[in-house]
Amino acid sequence: MASATVNPDLQKERQRATFDADQLTYFLYDGPANTRRKRYLQNLAVQETEKYKFRPIATLSQEQQYEQALMRSFISGQLEDRLELKNAKELSFLREAVAPQVAVPYGLHMSMFMNTLETQSTEEQKARWLPLAKSFRMIGTYAQTEMGHGTFLRGLETTATYDAKTKEFVVNSPTITSIKFWPGGLGKTANCCIVMARLITRGHDYGMHPFLVQIRDLDTHQPLPGITVGDIGAKFGFNSNDNGFLRLDNVRIPRDNMLMRYSQVLEDGTYVKPKNDRLTYGTMTLIRSNIVGGAARSLSMAVTIAVRYSAVRRQSEIQPGAGEVQVLDFQTQQMKLLPLVATAYALTIASRNMAAFYLRVRQQIEQGTLEELPQLHALSAGLKALSSWQATEGIEACRLACGGHGYSHASGLPKLYGTGTPLVTYEGENTVMMLQTARYLVKCHGALQQGQKLPSLMKYLEQPPGGSSGLDPRLDLSDLVTAYQHRAARMVSDVSAKLMSAASQGQKPYAAWNSNSVELVEAATAHSEAYVVKSFVETVSTFSGKLCSVMETLCRLYAVRGILKSLGEFMQDGYINSQQAKMLRSCLADLLAEVRPNAVALVDAFDFPDAVLDSALGRWDGQVYQALYDYAVNSKLNEKQVLDTYHKYQRPFMESQWKKNTTVAVPARL
Ligand SMILES: CCCCCCCCCCCCCCCCCCCCCC(=O)SCCNC(=O)CCNC(=O)[C@H](O)C(C)(C)COP(=O)(O)OP(=O)(O)OC[C@H]1O[C@@H](n2cnc3c(N)ncnc32)[C@H](O)[C@@H]1OP(=O)(O)O
Numbered sequence: 001m002a003s004a005t006v007n008p009d010l011q012k013e014r015q016r017a018t019f020d021a022d023q024l025t026y027f028l029y030d031g032p033a034n035t036r037r038k039r040y041l042q043n044l045a046v047q048e049t050e051k052y053k054f055r056p057i058a059t060l061s062q063e064q065q066y067e068q069a070l071m072r073s074f075i076s077g078q079l080e081d082r083l084e085l086k087n088a089k090e091l092s093f094l095r096e097a098v099a100p101q102v103a104v105p106y107g108l109h110m111s112m113f114m115n116t117l118e119t120q121s122t123e124e125q126k127a128r129w130l131p132l133a134k135s136f137r138m139i140g141t142y143a144q145t146e147m148g149h150g151t152f153l154r155g156l157e158t159t160a161t162y163d164a165k166t167k168e169f170v171v172n173s174p175t176i177t178s179i180k181f182w183p184g185g186l187g188k189t190a191n192c193c194i195v196m197a198r199l200i201t202r203g204h205d206y207g208m209h210p211f212l213v214q215i216r217d218l219d220t221h222q223p224l225p226g227i228t229v230g231d232i233g234a235k236f237g238f239n240s241n242d243n244g245f246l247r248l249d250n251v252r253i254p255r256d257n258m259l260m261r262y263s264q265v266l267e268d269g270t271y272v273k274p275k276n277d278r279l280t281y282g283t284m285t286l287i288r289s290n291i292v293g294g295a296a297r298s299l300s301m302a303v304t305i306a307v308r309y310s311a312v313r314r315q316s317e318i319q320p321g322a323g324e325v326q327v328l329d330f331q332t333q334q335m336k337l338l339p340l341v342a343t344a345y346a347l348t349i350a351s352r353n354m355a356a357f358y359l360r361v362r363q364q365i366e367q368g369t370l371e372e373l374p375q376l377h378a379l380s381a382g383l384k385a386l387s388s389w390q391a392t393e394g395i396e397a398c399r400l401a402c403g404g405h406g407y408s409h410a411s412g413l414p415k416l417y418g419t420g421t422p423l424v425t426y427e428g429e430n431t432v433m434m435l436q437t438a439r440y441l442v443k444c445h446g447a448l449q450q451g452q453k454l455p456s457l458m459k460y461l462e463q464p465p466g467g468s469s470g471l472d473p474r475l476d477l478s479d480l481v482t483a484y485q486h487r488a489a490r491m492v493s494d495v496s497a498k499l500m501s502a503a504s505q506g507q508k509p510y511a512a513w514n515s516n517s518v519e520l521v522e523a524a525t526a527h528s529e530a531y532v533v534k535s536f537v538e539t540v541s542t543f544s545g546k547l548c549s550v551m552e553t554l555c556r557l558y559a560v561r562g563i564l565k566s567l568g569e570f571m572q573d574g575y576i577n578s579q580q581a582k583m584l585r586s587c588l589a590d591l592l593a594e595v596r597p598n599a600v601a602l603v604d605a606f607d608f609p610d611a612v613l614d615s616a617l618g619r620w621d622g623q624v625y626q627a628l629y630d631y632a633v634n635s636k637l638n639e640k641q642v643l644d645t646y647h648k649y650q651r652p653f654m655e656s657q658w659k660k661n662t663t664v665a666v667p668a669r670l
């Protein structure tokens with residue numbers, strides 16, 4: 001990453017840091033050896049990719065973006081083979097550097113399609129399909145969402161009707177709203193997909209199940225009979241991905257193309273029920289867990305760009321006549337960015353805990369134990385929503401904090417936003433996800449009322465209501481965790497009481513649910529925030545020395561900022577009083593000042609190569625003006641001094657205006 005001339009302001013920032021950023025990098029990448037390996041892989045990927053001199057993706061048409069993304073995947077594939085990479089983390093670092101924030105068309109194949117095959121197929125099906133999928137003879141996607149329904153899966157209309165005579169399923173899209181719409185890679189890339197369709201056998205509808213459907217010829221890539229497939233057109237972002245539509249006109253597939261690990265249809269059409277019919281939703285749960293890490297990483301990139309730029313950018317004076325300051329010295333700028341640096345770390349840590357929890361429960365499921373599945377669903381849904389909301393809002397805040405240059409694609413921030421914001425919608429729309437978490441919280445509250453024991457993550461709901469916070473200016477970390485848990489427990493209890501009172505007044509449960517759903521979402525958000533704060537606190541207390549004190553400060557900043565943002569929720573029952581609220585305000589100002597000297601080192605620790613950030617403003621060497629100028633000079637419009645459009649449209653337009661007043665004397669030079 002070394003560069004001949006580093007901007008002096010950035011250099012000073014790095015020198016004044018009170019801790020060794022490398023130590024934090026080692027934490028993020030699991031030790032010095034893995035960090036070296038990550039750097040090696042990413043450097044190699046960057047060198048290889050630079051040879052292709054790709055144009056910035058934002059300057060390309062949809063078709064060109066798609067083409068570039070395929071080329072990037074091709075380069076990645078070559079490197080992966082050459083290096084014989086197998087390790088999932090190593091692969092992800094390599095791919096991140098070859099295709100930074102590029103939604104590649106094989107994304108769904110490598111994530112949801114492969115995972116569904118692996119977790120929902122029988123052993124025999126796995127033996128048949130996995131070798132084809134791993135060797136990209138089969139390129140798949142996950143086709144669940146339809147034009148008419150994405151959220152309400154029970155409303156899906158695509159049917160798979162069993163025909164016992166031929167031992168086949170007939171897969172059909174009966175209406176315009178039943179057309180599969182949005183699946184990634186479906187438009188032009190995939191040759192098969194997992195179609196989620198309502199299973200009908202012996203005249204009975206058993207709801208959504210997964211089926212493997214071939215949609216294109218494996219050799220010519222032409223759509224098969226009965227298949228109408230294509231790309232859905234240009235979108236807000238994600239244009240390198242051919243999100244597609246799919247219409248199935250009574251397409252016949254063999255009986256054993258239904259993924260039969262959990263439920264089966266026997267040859268005679270008998271349906272065999274799964275142990276839990278929500279196991280069909282398993283792939284969504286995995287991806288929701290992964291999204292927490294993806295959101296954290298996108299936000300980490302955005303804060304790296306905005307903090308480095310704010311250290312380089314000098315604008316206005318603080319002390320009159322004393323010269324222009326780094327914009328990062330304005331308290332308001334610190335308030336915009338430093339809590340977001342804290343959020344990036346908080347989410348990174350929460351995502352690791354989430355991933356570990358997912359793995360543990362997945363292993364239990366493999367062994368047939370489903371006890372922790374509801375807890376996993378509630379946690380992954382809530383964290384998916386919280387992390388993607390915080391990341392999306394955070395990326396946009398970073399863009400705004402970069403002033404005019406943030407608006408240019410040269411900043412890299414619009415690309416981060418375009419790729420990051422669909423996280424709010426896909427894999428379960430966030431409000432809907434929070435309501436799923438709320439459903440579980442209300443259930444836990446009910447169980448508690450009946451004297452039952454709660455699972456580990458919900459134990460805090462057992463704390464008695466009322467009481468007051470012990471928070472004082474020392475900002476003890478355990479007091480902060482307790483405050484978040486108290487607020488969440490109080491909100492869950494309040495909204496549960498409202499639901500019960502509505503029931504006692506004869507209101508139907510579904511109506512009571514809807515008329516309290518704003519509060520339910522708030523309670524689920526509070527619960528998810530409590531989890532993030534607890535994870536952050538538990539992890540930083542394992543650090544030592546200077547790193548520990550820097551991270552504790554960052555953790556306090558995250559927690560205090562969060563309390564002040566939702567102060568009413570913490571004060572409503574008097575748990576935090578007005579004196580404490582005042583104290584927290586002053587503490588916030590102190591925390592900003594405390595984090596300020598380490599701001600650049602904290603973002604450096606994320607260790608993103610420049611090519612991954614892909615930003616003129618976030619460069620490691622801080623040479624932002626040269627980079628911005630180079631970007632401008634390379635604009636397509638600058639390829640010719642006088643464009644054809646001058647002769648075609650501008651000149652005729654000007655001449656039409658001149659005709660209105662022919663008496664104006666025009667000098668040869670102005
Ligand atoms: C990225 C690259 C570039 C870099 C980007 C930078 C960032 C990168 C980020 C990268 C990250 C890596 C990603 C790789 C790429 C992936 C791309 C992904 C693309 C997106 C794919 C999709 O977008 S793909 C479609 C997803 N489409 C949904 O997501 C539908 C939501 N809609 C539902 O999910 C259901 O419709 C909904 C609401 C639950 C109601 O379902 P329902 O009506 O059946 O259920 P009810 O509400 O009646 O609940 C009945 C009982 O089921 C329980 N339950 C419900 N769900 C359960 C579950 N999952 N597990 C266990 N239990 C569950 C519930 O808790 C109740 O339990 P109980 O009865 O005991 O209370």
Ligand SMILES: Cc1cc2nc3c(=O)[nH]c(=O)nc-3n(C[C@H](O)[C@H](O)[C@H](O)COP(=O)(O)OP(=O)(O)OC[C@H]3O[C@@H](n4cnc5c(N)ncnc54)[C@H](O)[C@@H]3O)c2cc1C
Nearest residue numbers: 142143144145149150151182183184422426427428429431
């Ligand atoms: C970039 C991108 C990639 C995608 N990739 C895939 C893919 O690979 N495969 C696939 O199958 N799908 C994919 N999708 C589709 C995605 O999963 C759905 O868009 C998503 O599940 C939301 O469903 P919806 O679009 O029907 O939204 P709707 O459910 O129509 O949501 C619209 C509004 O209604 C509200 N709402 C809906 N239901 C409720 C409720 N019960 N309570 C309260 N509010 C509610 C929502 O909160 C939202 O505000 C992708 C989408 C995008 C944007």
